[in-house]
Amino acid sequence: CSNTSYSFQYHQIYQPTFLTWSTQRPSNRLNNAMSRPATLSTSLRSANGFLSSSPLAQESILRDLADAEGEEEEECHRTNNTADGDQDFGLSHEQHYSMAGSYRRTSYVASGPRPLFPSAQAPESRRANGQDREAALAEERSLLRDNHLIHPKHPRTTSTLSKKPSGLLKKTFVTGFVPRKGGADEESAVEDGGPNENTSLLGNPAEPYGGIDTPENIDKRWEEAVASGKIKTTxxxxxxxxxxxxxxxxxxxxxxxxxxxxxxxxxxxxxxxxxxxxxxxxxxxxxxxxxxxxxxxxxxxxxxxxxxxxxxxxxxxxxxxxxxxxxxxxxxxxxxxxxxxxxxxxxxxxxxxxxxxxxxxxxxxxxxxxxxxxxxxxxxxxxxxxxxxxxxxxxxxxxxxxxxxxxxxxxxxxxxxxxxxxxxxxxxxxxxxxxxxxxxxxxxxxxxxxxxxxxxxxxxxxxxxxxxxxxxxxxxxxxxxxxxxxxxxxxxxxxxxxxxxxxxxxxxxxxxxxxxxxxxxxxxxxxxxxxxxxxxxxxxxxxxxxxxxxxxxxxxxxxxxxxxxxxxxxxxxxxxxxxxxxxxxxxxxxxxxxxxxxxxxxxxxxxxxxxxxxxxxxxxxxxxxxxxxxxxxxxxxxxxxxxxxxxxxxxxxxxxxxxxxxxxxxxxxxxxxxxxxxx
Incomplete structure (x- = not known):
């Protein structure tokens, strides 16, 4: 614990302040924390925003870290091992447009019964964790599915694929989603359950989310969709x-x-x-x-x-x-x-x-x-x-x-x-x-x-x-x-x-x-x-x-x-x-x-x-x-x-x-x- 310590890599996002990890020597920890460059990104899993982390808080935490190194050696070693499991949720491995890094959860702490000043009601600042990543991936799936860029969650059989909504049912439910732009081949790739030249790209409709429901695939689909302007909402x-x-x-x-x-x-x-x-x-x-x-x-x-x-x-x-x-x-x-x-x-x-x-x-x-x-x-x-x-x-x-x-x-x-x-x-x-x-x-x-x-x-x-x-x-x-x-x-x-x-x-x-x-x-x-x-x-x-x-x-x-x-x-x-x-x-x-x-x-x-x-x-x-x-x-x-x-x-x-x-x-x-x- 005395040989290495974790320094801050600060990113600005909307109101919460998330932190990612880098391993540094204990010397010059404050300088490293303040000067580490932020990764420019434009996503919710990236770190866009308007509020920076507080220098006072940085000073306080770094001072506590120094005290902990001297007085709580064994505890520091134990908790660093625990913290290692969370490093996978840092921003360094995220895609350019992915949502998890800056994904914000709603706050359950209110300052008073009738707050007048919005700035006092900013959601709590905290580091992104695994729950945030899962929630962000769920949001990505929903928007990709609504835009017909991946298959639905529930597998679709040939019989269900042949049934298409019509009349009032279609007007009520289908119009709630974004119409897909593309040719007949592209549309058939989504609607047809049989394999064709597009199946490897769009997935198999007989499996949940077309069988591509992995963080890596969702990241890739999301990156491509946002970059090409295909993500819309209703x-x-x-x-x-x-x-x-x-x-x-x-x-x-x-x-x-x-x-x-x-x-x-x-x-x-x-x-x-x-x-x-x-x-x-x-x-x-x-x-x-x-x-x-x-x-x-x-x-x-x-x-x-x-x-x-x-x-x-x-x-x-x-x-x-x-x-x-x-x-x-x-x-x-x-x-x-x-x-x-x-x-x-x-x-x-x-x-x-x-x-x-x-x-x-x-x-x-x-x-x-x-x-x-x-x-x-x-x-x-x-x-x-x-x-x-x-x-x-x-x-x-x-x-x-x-x-x-x-x-x-x-x-x-x-x-x-x-x-x-x-x-x-x-x-x-x-x-x-x-x-x-x-x-x-x-x-x-x-x-x-x-x-x-x-x-x-x-x-x-x-x-x-x-x-x-x-x-x-x-x-x-x-x-x-x-x-x-x-x-x-x-x-x-x-x-x-x-x-x-x-x-x-x-x-x-x-x-x-x-x-x-x-x-x-x-x-x-x-x-x-x-x-x-x-x-x-x-x-x-x-x-x-x-x-x-x-x-x-x-x-x-x-x-x-x-x-x-x-x-x-x-x-x-x-x-x-x-x-x-x-x-x-x-x-x-x-x-x-x-x-x-x-x-x-x-x-x-x-x-x-x-x-x-x-x-x-x-x-x-x-x-x-x-x-x-x-x-x-x-x-x-x-x-x-x-x-x-x-x-x-x-x-x-x-x-x-x-x-x-x-x-x-x-x-x-x-x-x-x-x-x-x-x-």
Whole structure:
């Protein structure tokens, strides 16, 4: 282990940063890491993109590698042997247009319930692995099959070959694929099961994929097809891909948000005072605690990815330890603030009874803060290894249990209001334990090298990487949480109603936001493969999907405005006020959905900074002044408070939509290649 080590060969791609391998002597490791040339390529298995790896992360990982060489010799030797098995997935052996190297998986880690800034929602950076290669090959097969460049997966017999669809069946299904260009001989080679002069090239239709389903053959077919411009896509194909990408994301984000919203549903039926208190407590916890944990943990998106690609996988576990210790240290001042919750909230909110209940809620949450911090770090630990199902499985266990515990403590055992935070802290401590059990028994332990005193050193690069994410996520939370705080100055009824409206809008947002992540992933992958026309088709399909979701949410909220409030509370005044205000909330659902998808498309194009600037301007320069001016100056109350965000979302959707319309997709591909060459 002391004779050789793995240095970084960095490649820029869309948002994630993948790393390939080269064997170097331990001397001059940093210089080798920074100066190694990148391979210019225009594919998804290549490394096109806009974001480079972080120099701070490089510095941190290389320093850890040096420490590990001196203090963990045997462990380094063991993990390097393990890492050897992954070297086959580097980029050096890939074809020019193959998809695996820059293939991007959708992210299951969201920074907050309603992110405003697309740049803060970039999928986690990590090194490409075998799962990515298999997924990329599957995408290549699908597009090759749709373009009739390989045979279908299922073998075709002579009898089935003789049956050709006609009429409505042909119009419905066959038109969903790209028509093949070629002569009669070429067409017969695909349709005829018998051998002929083209069979060796096109394969045998009696076998799956014509009997050519090997990575080498798929690579060759893909290279030839992309180079000759034969790869096209259709709206049907992109709709299927979008649905497949987004379905598990929607479930994950709904489950994740249910951990928060369950308290609102449960406590709201006690009374409007309790409903307002739980909303204030959640707002305070988000701004002063949870957003801090989430923002600081974003540095692991880079650090864990580069640690995974360093040649010593146990550095991923070292980064996890370091972040957990750091977050636990931050928990001390957070706990002090939460312990003083009644006094702090009481100084801001005029209703003292509401402030007292919110303060009690915060004090109980202190017990769950360390567990929440560990889970935020743990999510990045498993996702850096490509274990995207781990978080979903934990949520599938904890979310239903969270509902049961709320019912048990609040109603069955009669704890009342205080039972809600008790249920929350139990779940917050159970989630990291569940994640540990998943890693222990289902995979991921190869990145855990045991507890190390190295975790107590080298904190500054991590902190410097974490601060920008912290600032961004705090800004995200503040934009909407400040409306809840403002509503408390009107009346307890308005505060309770604001809690219901905010919860409803966030729940409905959990559909277009995951779809935007799926669209971002697909568009980035297609752009990386130089398939600009296909990326444009996906963008159009995504916008139509956003239009459909927005209209559906708008109709749903408008038609059920008399019934939805009853899910949250039994208070007649709150129900009546919510029903009156909900049409305004429903009206901006269309803009909300379109804005989310536009942000996703911009992320896929690598232009998320455009969305960040537009959102920042729309919410803080336009929305907030309008909300306060109409809500308090004109005494429109909640109508005024919600008028600002509604107008801001319309502006965001319009400006970003115009920018996307003006975008040259071919130029986006060229810019990706240029940046890759510079890397």
């Amino acid at each position: 709206w049907q194909r992109e709709a299927i891909v979008l649905a497949r990408y987004s379905r598990s994301l929607i479930l994950t984000f709904l489950l994740q948000y249910s951990l928060t919203v369950t308290s609102v549903f449960t406590v709201g039926h006690i009374g409007k005072l309790e409903l307002g208190a739980v909303s204030l407590a959640s707002m305070t916890a988000n701004i002063t605690g949870y957003s801090v944990y989430q923002g600081l943990a974003t540095s692991l998106d880079t650090l864990c990815a580069q640690a995974y690609g360093s040649g010593n996988k146990t550095l991923v576990g070292l980064q996890l330890q370091r972040m957990v210790y750091f977050l636990w240290a931050i928990t001390i001042p957070i706990a002090i603030v939460w312990a003083a919750g009644p006094s702090i909230i009481g100084a801001i909110v005029p209703e003292k009874a509401t402030a007292e209940l919110a303060g009690q809620y915060l004090r109980v949450l202190i017990i769950g803060a360390p567990g929440y911090a560990a889970f935020e770090a743990g999510k990045r630990f498993v996702q850096a290894q490509g274990m995207f199902s781990a978080t979903l499985i934990v949520l599938l266990i904890c979310a239903p249990l969270n509902v049961f515990l709320h019912w048990l403590f609040v109603w069955r055992l009669g704890f009342g209001f205080i039972g809600a935070p008790i249920a929350v802290v139990i779940i917050e401590n159970l989630m990291p334990l569940s994640l540990f059990l998943y890693v222990r028994f289902f995979g991921g332990m190869e990145c855990w090298g045991g507890f190390s005193k190295l975790a107590l050193r080298n904190w500054m690069p991590m902190i410097r990487l974490a601060l920008p994410g912290l600032v961004m996520i705090l800004a995200e939370y503040l934009a909407f949480e400040i409306l809840t705080l403002s509503a408390s100055w009107i009346s307890p009824t308005h505060l309770a109603t604001q809690s219901v409206l905010s919860t409803i809008s966030t729940i409905t947002y959990q559909i277009p936001f995951p779809i935007s992540i799926a669209a971002s992933t697909r568009i980035a992958n297609l752009i990386g493969a130089t398939l600009s026309d296909a990326a444009k088709v996906n963008a159009k399909v995504s916008l139509y999907a956003a239009l459909f979701v927005g209209i559906f949410n708008m109709i749903l909220l408008s038609s059920t405005r008399e019934y939805i409030p009853r899910l949250f509370t039994n208070d007649a005044d709150v129900i009546e006020l919510t029903a009156k205000t909900l049409p305004l909330n429903a009206a901006f659902q269309l803009f909300d959905s379109l804005a989310a998808l536009c942000n996703g498309i911009l992320r896929g194009l690598g232009r998320q900074e455009i969305g960040g600037y537009v959102n920042l301007f729309a919410y803080y320069v336009i929305a907030m002044p309008i909300s306060f001016g109409t809500g308090f100056g004109l005494h429109w109350d909640l109508y005024g408070l919600w008028a600002g965000p509604a107008l801001a979302l319309g502006i965001v959707a319009a400006v970003e939509g115009w920018f996307i319309y003006q975008t040259s997709w071919e130029k986006a591909v060229e810019e990706a290649q240029e940046r890759n060459a510079l890397s």
